[in-house]
Amino acid sequence: MTGKVTPALSGPSLTVREVEAMDRIDRVRGIGGMKAALLALMLSPALPGRLRIWQEETAVVPEAEAIRADVDLLGPTTRLPWFELLLARMGASPLPDRQAMLRSARRVLGPPGLPIDRLMWLAMRRHFGEHVPTRAHGPNDPEISRLVIADVLHVAHFTAHLARMVPSSDPAAGQAWYQVVMSRWLKPAETPPWQRPDVDALVHALNGLQAMSWMQRPQVVRTWVAAALQTSQGRLLDNGAADALRLSSLLLDSPMPPDLARLYAEIDPD
Structure with a gap:
């Protein structure tokens, strides 16, 4: 392939079939092909109805099924890196193509949905030019401990x-993690009780996080990852948790902490 792929430092190694599939995916550069690949990365065995919508949205792409077969060969260390790389490539396409891609993605990710879907959708909007610019760092920015x-x-x-x-997907473990994260800034009695935010609240929170200084955002990400390792069995992140944290790093324009980055293969876009 034209880009260099570095296997993850931990977790399963890349199979020959996966490397060959990545070579073929890397050669997909047309709008239709990239759309088929991106939408295939949004499919989930837990929601089989999405396949029918994917087929409708890619009906005019002759190579769509072959592309989906290659996407199916990607493992947990490579799926999200390819999602990000294809987003970046698609982000350079004309505005009408990006808008059409968002409409198709909304259909594929439509209800019923998964928690990760909202992060993937927000990442698409960010790459397609629909995100709030962060404010410039100034000398009077507060320390992370004094937000x-x-x-x-x-x-x-x-x-x-x-x-x-x-x-993990266990609600009790998630709420315990939430308390550990918030203890970085608030006493237990001051911490708002856990409550699932709706879409508007989530987007508002993301806009606020994106507006924090370039020094503060990585500190938030590091707090998330450190607390996740602290509350995980065996100090290991499962695939779903790692993907959520990686997408959050992307949305906050923050580098991934090493404990998170090493779970993924590095894909050189060049």
């Missing part, structure tokens, strides 16, 4: 959504 209450509430609301996936 203003509005920023703490943004962290709380976004963390509450992540708690549906981190450190």
Whole structure:
């Protein structure tokens, strides 16, 4: 393939079939092919009805089924890196193609949905030019341990959504993780009780997090990952939790902490 792929430092190694599939996916550059690949990455065995919608949305793409077969060969260390890379490539396409892609994705990700779907949707909007620019870092930015209450509430609301996936899909474990994260800034008696945010609250929280300084956002991500490892059995992140945290890093324009980055293969876009 034209890009260099570095296997993850931990977890399963890449199979020959997976590497060959990535080689073929890397050669997909047309709008229709990239759309078929991106939508295939949104399919889930837990929601078999999505396949019918995918077929409707890719009916005019002759190679769609072959592309989906290659996407199915991707493992947990490569699926999200390819999702991000294809988003970046599709983000350079003309506006009408990006808008059509968003409409198709909305259909595939429509109800019933999964918690990760909202993060994938927000990531698509970000790559397609629909995100709030972050404010410039200034000398008077507060330290991460002294966030203003509005920023703490943004962290709380976004963390509450992540708690549906981190450190696992177990609600009790997620709520325990939420408490550990928020103890970074608030005493237990001051922490808002866990409550699942609706879409508007989640987007509002994300906008607030994206507006934090470039020094603060990575600190929030590191707090999420450290708390996830602390509350995970065996100090290991499961695939769903890792994907949620990686997408959150992307949405906050923050580098991934090493404990998270090492769970994925590195794919060089060049």
